[in-house]
Amino acid sequence: MKGRFFISLLLLIFSGRVSAQNAAAPVGLVDFVLSPDSENWLYPLNQNASVSILVLKYGLPLKGAVIDYEYGPEMFPVDKKGSLTLKQGTAKIDIGSCSKPGFRQLSVKTVYDGKVYRGAIKLGWEPEKIQPTVSMPADFMRFWNKETEGCRKVPLDPELTFLKEYSTPDVDVYLVKIHISQGGKAVYGYLCKPKGAGKYPVLFSPPGAGIKGIAPSVFYAKQGFISFTTEIHGISPLLDAATYKEISNAFGDYWYHHISNRDEYYYKDVYLGCVRSVDFLCSLPEFDGKNVVVTGGSQGGALSIVTAALNKRVTCLAAFYPALCDLTGYLHGRAGGWPHIFSPKNSPVTDRPENIKCLAYYDVVNFAKNISVPGFYSWGYNDNTCPPTSIYAAVNSIPVAKTVVITPITGHWRFEETNQQSVDWIRSQLKKLE
Known part of the structure; x- marks a missing residue:
């Protein structure tokens, strides 16, 4: 009986240690840093926006990274897709503009050592002027x-x-x-x-x-x-x-x-x-x-x-x-x-x-x-x-x-x-x- 209790105790302690040792990482092994050319992420209507892309591994630029990108209006089919090779781990993409108040989104991904890493960013054009589309019932x-x-x-x-x-x-x-x-x-x-x-x-x-x-x-x-x-x-x-x-x-x-x-x-x-x-x-x-x-x-x-x-x-x-x-x-x-x-x-x-x-x-x-x-x-x-x-x-x-x-x-x-x-x-x- 004592032997069984001792073995159960060891298993409990060991499983707890394994769980702690395999806690999820707080950051990705490979990370995207996406930086717009507007400090507040907002633009006047019809002004183009560009996004600087930095791919990091261990906090340093991942040279030679190949990224796939796509951008377009928020939550709708994209306007453009493409790929880039980041010779120095950095690049810049022009994602276009909006003629009406709203948002556009850029999504990026790269594959490193067989694993896919993703990033995304949305930028806005005069969103304070967005008006609702839903009707107001009279009653x-x-x-x-x-x-x-x-x-x-x-x-x-x-x-x-x-x-x-x-x-x-x-x-x-x-x-x-x-x-x-x-x-x-x-x-x-x-x-x-x-x-x-x-x-x-x-x-x-x-x-x-x-x-x-x-x-x-x-x-x-x-x-x-x-x-x-x-x-x-x-x-x-x-x-x-x-x-x-x-x-x-x-x-x-x-x-x-x-x-x-x-x-x-x-x-x-x-x-x-x-x-x-x-x-x-x-x-x-x-x-x-x-x-x-x-x-x-x-x-x-x-x-x-x-x-x-x-x-x-x-x-x-x-x-x-x-x-x-x-x-x-x-x-x-x-x-x-x-x-x-x-x-x-x-x-x-x-x-x-x-x-x-x-x-x-x-x-x-x-x-x-x-x-x-x-x-x-x-x-x-x-x-x-x-x-x-x-x-x-x-x-x-x-x-x-x-x-x-x-x-x-x-x-x-x-x-x-x-x-x-x-x-x-x-x-x-x-x-x-x-």
């Missing part, structure tokens, strides 16, 4: 006001379960279930409350895309907020990963469910669930009665804008690279937002009048036009998940003061420094208690 806010009034007739009946395993000496964590429709639709989430007595601002954090488990984060609670992080599908986040994967595989791409029916489209209950999540936070006795924040990224960024437009209790928002923006952009010859419903590969099936009409009620651009509170918005140019053209279409439509932080080099991610900027900005918006 847009009338429709949504009716829907929010209707869902508020359903008692929230919050069910709270204390989660000792996730709580800390400073923060209590609860699993919460709230009800949002007569049909029994519910939303689950994690409520994180500072333990100290007193009144606190509340913060709602809607999730990114997908059907997957979420973990509680005490980050904002440690910053002095009562925070609520939710899922959107009515599935307990305490399910194991394997079960979630089975559900996701069976359910498929939820953003297509009832896409031609405004009253039954999947995101209707999602948007209403966000409204009611804020209502729940505002019902807590520890709420300070003044400050209501909503923040998220990607789908969560989209839902942050939607929530701020529909729930007038919200006092400020911070949205990173929001999805669901200007979905019809593809039908007008430019990039549309995630989930790319009308992209060239999908449009033969999805490009139908009833779909376009329905999605106008769910496009984030039309909610952005109804924002009335201060907002912090941030994204990067190298994002193919939520293309910058689609985000500009939404943010350019916001009629009130906004703080915009652009980090051109980022894709569908953000720097910690930018995240901290958003936290500092949120704090600057808090109203002091009398």
